[in-house]
Amino acid sequence: MNFKLTKKRQAILALLKNSGTTLSAQDIFERVDDMDLTTVYRNLDLFVKEKMITKVVLNTDEDLYEYQSEPHHHAVCTDCNKVIHFSACTEDLEKLLRIKDFNIENIEVTVRGTCRHKRV
Amino acid sequence: MNFKLTKKRQAILALLKNSGTTLSAQDIFERVDDMDLTTVYRNLDLFVKEKMITKVVLNTDEDLYEYQSEPHHHAVCTDCNKVIHFSACTEDLEKLLRIKDFNIENIEVTVRGTCRHKRV
DNA sequence: TTGCAAATGCAAATGATTTGCATTTTAACT
DNA sequence: AGTTAAAATGCAAATCATTTGCATTTGCAA
Numbered sequence: 001m002n003f004k005l006t007k008k009r010q011a012i013l014a015l016l017k018n019s020g021t022t023l024s025a026q027d028i029f030e031r032v033d034d035m036d037l038t039t040v041y042r043n044l045d046l047f048v049k050e051k052m053i054t055k056v057v058l059n060t061d062e063d064l065y066e067y068q069s070e071p072h073h074h075a076v077c078t079d080c081n082k083v084i085h086f087s088a089c090t091e092d093l094e095k096l097l098r099i100k101d102f103n104i105e106n107i108e109v110t111v112r113g114t115c116r117h118k119r120v
Numbered sequence: 121m122n123f124k125l126t127k128k129r130q131a132i133l134a135l136l137k138n139s140g141t142t143l144s145a146q147d148i149f150e151r152v153d154d155m156d157l158t159t160v161y162r163n164l165d166l167f168v169k170e171k172m173i174t175k176v177v178l179n180t181d182e183d184l185y186e187y188q189s190e191p192h193h194h195a196v197c198t199d200c201n202k203v204i205h206f207s208a209c210t211e212d213l214e215k216l217l218r219i220k221d222f223n224i225e226n227i228e229v230t231v232r233g234t235c236r237h238k239r240v
Numbered sequence: 241t242t243g244c245a246a247a248t249g250c251a252a253a254t255g256a257t258t259t260g261c262a263t264t265t266t267a268a269c270t
Numbered sequence: 271a272g273t274t275a276a277a278a279t280g281c282a283a284a285t286c287a288t289t290t291g292c293a294t295t296t297g298c299a300a
Contacts, residue, residue: 055179057177057178057179057230058177059175059177073217075219075222075224077222078225084219084222086217086218086219086220087218088216088217088218089216092216093213093216093229096208096209096212096213096216097193097206097208097229097231098206098207098208099195099204099206099231100206101235101236102195102197102204102231102233102234102235102236103233103234103235104195104231104232104233105198105232105233105234106231106232106233107229107230107231108229108230108231108232109213109217109227109228109229109230110177110227110228110229110230111217111219111222111224111226111227111228112224112225112226112228113222113223113224113225113226114222114223114225115221115222115223116221116222
């Protein structure tokens with residue numbers, strides 16, 4: 001670990017770990033005391049580089065980050081924008097993909113639809 | 121169709137249709153004559169709204185767009201950033217997803233890895 | 241051809257993210 | 271505990287894809 005696990009960094013990691021879902025830099029900035037938004041961004045980048053967290057690519061305006069737990073996928077509710085996590089067997093998944101001449105390193109599944117908490 | 125299919129719009133659609141892959145607004149701007157970048161953006165938004173094209177969510181800096189052909193998925197080469205299309209049986213795919221209480225409307229699979237055109 | 245709505249171009253605004261730099265904090269070593 | 275160099279942070283400004291406001295042009299129908 002070629003960096004210091006400062007209080008601020010611990011705070012960011014704790015937030016991500018405990019939230020159990022994806023958070024944006026702004027989300028984190030609002031929930032932590034005395035931390036510059038720049039620091040949030042810089043540390044998120046660091047954590048991603050160190051593979052401690054993952055940058056999630058959905059179609060949201062802001063980049064989203066999540067704590068590395070187990071490999072999983074995301075469902076986004078088009079009504080309330082809530083992000084739900086789910087799993088799938090990667091081996092089985094890989095068998096279904098009709099892809100050739102490609103060395104697969106990672107598979108991400110993004111589902112869009114509606115969760116049960118419908119809005120009007 | 122509550123809009124005019126102008127020459128410029130036809131040009132954008134033709135480009136997307138013929139390219140067979142994803143293009144950014146900038147890509148299109150560079151390949152079309154006498155068209156403002158703003159016009160490209162506005163028409164891409166229009167086409168997406170009209171469901172004539174799709175905005176593809178990968179982790180690239182620019183938004184990417186593609187012509188609606190058949191449902192398919194994307195593989196991104198982490199070496200050369202090339203985007204490859206492939207298909208998968210949606211029904212089979214859906215069976216693998218361990219997701220509950222969610223009304224699935226769309227499944228997108230994004231694969232990351234390397235294609236065969238390795239860079240040094 | 242006239243007129244009006246839609247389409248376009250241009251310039252400026254927006255907003256998330258990044259960068260430059262001065263200041264503060266950290267951790268290791270006296 | 272004091273010293274010090276490197277790393278971390280805060281603040282302001284820059285960046286850059288995308289969007290917006292508005293004036294001008296174009297397309298289509300009466």
